[in-house]
Amino acid sequence: MNQPKKVFISLGSNQGEKFRYLQQAIDLIHQKIGGIKQISKVYASAAFGFEGDEFLNACISVETELKPRKVLTQLLAIEKTLGRIRTNKKSYESRIIDLDMIFYEDEIVATKTLSLPHPEMHKRKFVLLPLNDIGSDVVHPKKKKDIATLLNKCKDKSRPEPINLWLKNPSRSYDFSKYNFIAIEGNIGAGKTSLAIKMANDFNAKVVLERFADNPFLPKFYEEPERYAFTLEMSFLADRYQQISDDLSQLDLFKDFIISDYDVFKSLIFSKITLPEDEFMLYRKLFYQVYKDIAKPDLYVYLYQNTERLQANIKKRGRDYEQNIQNSYLEKINSGYLEFLKSHKEINVKIIDISDKDFVTSRQDYLDILDKVAQAISTD
Numbered sequence: 001m002n003q004p005k006k007v008f009i010s011l012g013s014n015q016g017e018k019f020r021y022l023q024q025a026i027d028l029i030h031q032k033i034g035g036i037k038q039i040s041k042v043y044a045s046a047a048f049g050f051e052g053d054e055f056l057n058a059c060i061s062v063e064t065e066l067k068p069r070k071v072l073t074q075l076l077a078i079e080k081t082l083g084r085i086r087t088n089k090k091s092y093e094s095r096i097i098d099l100d101m102i103f104y105e106d107e108i109v110a111t112k113t114l115s116l117p118h119p120e121m122h123k124r125k126f127v128l129l130p131l132n133d134i135g136s137d138v139v140h141p142k143k144k145k146d147i148a149t150l151l152n153k154c155k156d157k158s159r160p161e162p163i164n165l166w167l168k169n170p171s172r173s174y175d176f177s178k179y180n181f182i183a184i185e186g187n188i189g190a191g192k193t194s195l196a197i198k199m200a201n202d203f204n205a206k207v208v209l210e211r212f213a214d215n216p217f218l219p220k221f222y223e224e225p226e227r228y229a230f231t232l233e234m235s236f237l238a239d240r241y242q243q244i245s246d247d248l249s250q251l252d253l254f255k256d257f258i259i260s261d262y263d264v265f266k267s268l269i270f271s272k273i274t275l276p277e278d279e280f281m282l283y284r285k286l287f288y289q290v291y292k293d294i295a296k297p298d299l300y301v302y303l304y305q306n307t308e309r310l311q312a313n314i315k316k317r318g319r320d321y322e323q324n325i326q327n328s329y330l331e332k333i334n335s336g337y338l339e340f341l342k343s344h345k346e347i348n349v350k351i352i353d354i355s356d357k358d359f360v361t362s363r364q365d366y367l368d369i370l371d372k373v374a375q376a377i378s379t380d
Helices: 018-032 068-081 125-135 147-153 192-202 217-223 225-249 266-274 277-291 307-317 327-343 363-378
Strands: 005-013 034-039 043-045 055-064 098-104 181-186 205-208 257-260 299-304 349-353
Touching: 005 018, 005 125, 018 034, 018 055, 018 068, 018 363, 034 125, 043 125, 055 125, 068 098, 098 125, 125 147, 181 192, 192 205, 192 257, 192 299, 192 363, 205 225, 217 225, 225 257, 225 266, 225 277, 266 277, 266 327, 299 327, 299 363, 307 327, 349 363
Parallel strands: 181 257, 181 299, 205 257, 299 349
Antiparallel strands: 005 055, 005 098, 034 055, 043 055
């Protein structure tokens, strides 16, 4: 999964219902490019470089996993969707919507179709003023000056004025902070870690990730399951208990909620599959002694994927010790989860079938999952 990059985008409109076009553009950027992090005030300014109606301008910051050229492609597509028809004229003209990428991190790009940073941004107060609202300390990678300094030195004599209307952030339509603790669960390769990380990043959550990679018994288990099963399950139980207890007890004033990529009950689900019956009976006694003292998630999201997709994901991520996992083992795990969820009616659970979705590469698939999680919260 790519690390999200911060992009600053300038928006402008001087035709028709200008404020509505700005809001629609932001909504589409949220859908097609990435999460909106900040939105500036909206400024009214005279047309720049030609005679025309007054513009409304704003700037936003976006976190995206798209490369710069892909961001540009999406911005042009959004302009077209909103009705802008680009012409071959080199002079300025009125437009329904104008979307310009100002910065993409600190990258410098100079091609026929894309220039970063935007080559004219430092000359235009209708860009600098809203950009200063949300990134006054951002440094121009070529000029080596921050936005506040560039605004102060700008020779543009125009006087953009803020208006008393505020654009809405579509990300705010999701309120996951109603719950203190959300657990994302699923089979091996279902994508629970990827979803937990993406949601934590987008919604200011503290993320708790299972430390399975540090468990020295896991590769040994896959080599000799009968020999190492009990040792593995006990080590996982001890580690999960300690991690959840520690992380949930440490209040983070700067985060809205906690999201994890596992629930401790998975220890019992896996142990029932991996252990012989006599060892499982002993393990279950030990498990419930521990489980009663652990905080339970307010919402339990189970990601269901069919076995074929699970195997494809396992192959793709390339962990050597997972490559020989049998379909029958994955099917037993899935059955164990579903049996657990059916028998524990007290758990607030949302099962989401993602067999035909790829939320890591498709933003629309990701937003569909967010919608389903939000629906579970709103109907609770």
